[in-house]
Amino acid sequence: MAGNPKFAHNKDAAGEPGMNRRRMLAWFSGFGLFGSAILSAFSNLVFIKPRATYGQPQRFNIGKPEEFPSGTRMALDTRRVCVVREGDKIAAISTTCTHLGCIVSVADTGFACPCHGSRYDQDGNVTGGPAPKALPWYKVSLAPNGELEIDKDTEVEPGSYLNV
Amino acid sequence: MSQAVKPPSLWTNMRELPANVWHSLFRNPLPSDDLQRSSTSFTNFFLHIHPVKVNKNTLRPIYTMGLGLMSFFLFLILVVTGVLLMFYYVPSTTQAYDRMLDLRGTVAFGIFLRNMHRWSAHGMVGVVVLHMCRVFFTGSYKKPREFNWVIGVILFLLTLFSSFTGYLLPWDQLAFWAITVGTSIAAYAPVVGKDIQFLMLGDATVGQEALLRFYVLHVAVLPVIVTLLVAIHFWRIRKDGGLSRPEETATPVAVSVKAVELKKNKTYGLQGFVRGPFTKIGNTPDNSVFAWPNLLIAELFVFILTLAAILTLSMMFNAPLEEPVNVMHPPNPAKAPWYFLGLQEMVSYSAFWGGVGIPTIFVLLLLATPYLDRRTAGVGKWFARERLLANTIFMTFLIVNVVFVIIGTFFRGPNWEFVSPWK
Numbered sequence: 127m128a129g130n131p132k133f134a135h136n137k138d139a140a141g142e143p144g145m146n147r148r149r150m151l152a153w154f155s156g157f158g159l160f161g162s163a164i165l166s167a168f169s170n171l172v173f174i175k176p177r178a179t180y181g182q183p184q185r186f187n188i189g190k191p192e193e194f195p196s197g198t199r200m201a202l203d204t205r206r207v208c209v210v211r212e213g214d215k216i217a218a219i220s221t222t223c224t225h226l227g228c229i230v231s232v233a234d235t236g237f238a239c240p241c242h243g244s245r246y247d248q249d250g251n252v253t254g255g256p257a258p259k260a261l262p263w264y265k266v267s268l269a270p271n272g273e274l275e276i277d278k279d280t281e282v283e284p285g286s287y288l289n290v
Numbered sequence: 291m292s293q294a295v296k297p298p299s300l301w302t303n304m305r306e307l308p309a310n311v312w313h314s315l316f317r318n319p320l321p322s323d324d325l326q327r328s329s330t331s332f333t334n335f336f337l338h339i340h341p342v343k344v345n346k347n348t349l350r351p352i353y354t355m356g357l358g359l360m361s362f363f364l365f366l367i368l369v370v371t372g373v374l375l376m377f378y379y380v381p382s383t384t385q386a387y388d389r390m391l392d393l394r395g396t397v398a399f400g401i402f403l404r405n406m407h408r409w410s411a412h413g414m415v416g417v418v419v420l421h422m423c424r425v426f427f428t429g430s431y432k433k434p435r436e437f438n439w440v441i442g443v444i445l446f447l448l449t450l451f452s453s454f455t456g457y458l459l460p461w462d463q464l465a466f467w468a469i470t471v472g473t474s475i476a477a478y479a480p481v482v483g484k485d486i487q488f489l490m491l492g493d494a495t496v497g498q499e500a501l502l503r504f505y506v507l508h509v510a511v512l513p514v515i516v517t518l519l520v521a522i523h524f525w526r527i528r529k530d531g532g533l534s535r536p537e538e539t540a541t542p543v544a545v546s547v548k549a550v551e552l553k554k555n556k557t558y559g560l561q562g563f564v565r566g567p568f569t570k571i572g573n574t575p576d577n578s579v580f581a582w583p584n585l586l587i588a589e590l591f592v593f594i595l596t597l598a599a600i601l602t603l604s605m606m607f608n609a610p611l612e613e614p615v616n617v618m619h620p621p622n623p624a625k626a627p628w629y630f631l632g633l634q635e636m637v638s639y640s641a642f643w644g645g646v647g648i649p650t651i652f653v654l655l656l657l658a659t660p661y662l663d664r665r666t667a668g669v670g671k672w673f674a675r676e677r678l679l680a681n682t683i684f685m686t687f688l689i690v691n692v693v694f695v696i697i698g699t700f701f702r703g704p705n706w707e708f709v710s711p712w713k
């Protein structure tokens with residue numbers, strides 16, 4: 127051991143300049159390694175989060191306004207929205223229960239959820255059961271081809287209708 | 291070898307071949323004395339996870355009830371049957387359900403393997419909980435075992451999550467709606483809830499992406515993590531000096547150790563440097579017995595018992611399979627698997643508190659238990675009087691949980707309304 131040049135060098139450097147450089151390098155590489163570990167963990171998360179989904183589109187056409195005569199309350203179950211028309215006003219109310227995501231069914235009084243018994247009125251306000259908030263309303267617009275377009279990514283104030 | 295030994299003749303060589311192969315495989319004869327017993331445990335890859343000697347208390351059936359081992363064996367059964375099922379299963383929304391039917395109809399032993407997998411999964415959840423209770427009520431999470439308790443809590447959560455991810459795979463009504471409800475509960479977590487749900491499902495709703503994700507978690511990610519943690523769990527039991535036990539009252543007398551085992555001027559092996567408590571070897575009268583055969587026989591017994599129970603259940607009951615998924619019509623009521631029904635019951639009062647708030651507090655309390663309760667009295671005894679307070683608190687939590695599960699299972703009908711099971 128005594129002949130180990132490294133060891134001897136350390137002993138010589140009583141003012142420890144070499145030691146400082148070493149320390150700094152150790153810190154740098156420590157930061158580097160740790161940083162890259164965090165970065166790669168983060169990029170894995172980014173990788174796992176899909177940019178495009180393959181399921182149901184969030185924005186879709188449902189047909190011409192004439193197909194929904196006044197007084198309609200038609201649940202489009204695959205789209206999970208209910209199309210409501212009163213006179214000239216059209217709106218789309220979500221049929222996904224705000225409690226835990228079951229599909230609510232259209233009832234005389236509004237909507238009723240089969241899973242834990244939440245009940246909503248005609249406008250989607252909670253009237254009973256565990257649901258914590260009202261059913262959201264989605265933006266309805268008239269597409270250039272004259273069909274109604276529902277955008278489930280954009281929620282609107284309950285009570286805002288599209289006039290046709 | 292100063293003198294060259296004459297090689298055996300071809301004939302002798304052939305005659306001795308089977309014996310030679312055998313002895314190269316098993317380097318120890320079946321042990322007949324203590325030295326051989328130690329060396330058998332020491333030199334065999336599968337046995338060296340055991341200490342050479344174990345405390346008698348460890349082997350008392352009513353102390354551990356073999357529950358930890360049972361969890362492990364159930365996990366083994368799950369891995370074996372799960373890998374076999376993977377030969378036929380396809381994680382696709384259009385095929386998964388048909389594959390389930392094929393397992394029933396065309397695959398030899400298909401239904402039996404599926405039953406074994408399903409019942410072991412349910413069994414594992416139950417047994418792991420019981421094992422946790424055993425550890426708690428015997429005060430076995432105390433120093434130095436604090437962190438092994440923490441690993442245990444993580445294993446418990448992973449066990450639940452494995453069951454949860456497996457539940458979706460048959461792609462029947464039960465699966466689809468249980469997962470819809472379950473992932474919506476996750477969405478109630480503050481700030482990150484929606485993101486967690488989206489990451490789990492890979493989409494806004496349960497569909498093909500979710501099925502694929504759950505499949506990958508279920509067959510690859512989770513089992514690998516569980517395996518790793520179980521290995522650490524076992525390693526730590528060894529390093530913590532075996533299982534907890536009441537403090538030994540009689541101080542071990544100084545004894546003369548056999549000369550062969552401790553020579554003067556011996557070069558010390560790694561063992562000599564091991565710090566802290568470890569099971570002693572040597573002929574000290576310390577209340578311990580050899581792992582071979584005592585521990586091995588006990589383990590074999592628990593294994594046979596576990597396997598027999600699962601085989602019997604699988605012959606008697608078929609794993610359920612409901613209608614294929616119908617996204618339009620949730621069954622009413624839509625129930626989660628039984629071990630989540632306590633959660634679901636609480637969720638029906640308040641989605642945030644029942645689904646996220648209370649469970650999080652509960653898990654944090656579990657994790658913190660060994661760091662909060664640090665008194666050392668009463669370790670190694672069931673329901674020790676010294677631990678009355680801690681045990682009462684734990685028992686209360688336990689009973690409340692069980693009551694919620696029972697209510698959710700038997701007393702909830704359509705629209706989650708109260709029904710009487712006797713009607």
Ligand code: HEM
Nearest residue numbers: 354357358359361362422430438439442443445446533534
């Ligand atoms: C995958 C699940 C698990 C497996 C396979 C497993 C396996 C085992 C085994 C084989 C033992 C030896 C003693 C015995 O059989 O009781 C043990 C002991 C222990 N387990 Fe687990 N366990 C699991 C989950 C847990 C959980 C959920 C906890 C607690 C939260 C836990 C905490 C402990 C502690 C602290 C010990 C040491 C007990 C003592 O020293 O007396 N384990 N485990």
Ligand code: FES
Nearest residue numbers: 223225226239242
């Ligand atoms: S999901 Fe509708 S009440 Fe629970």
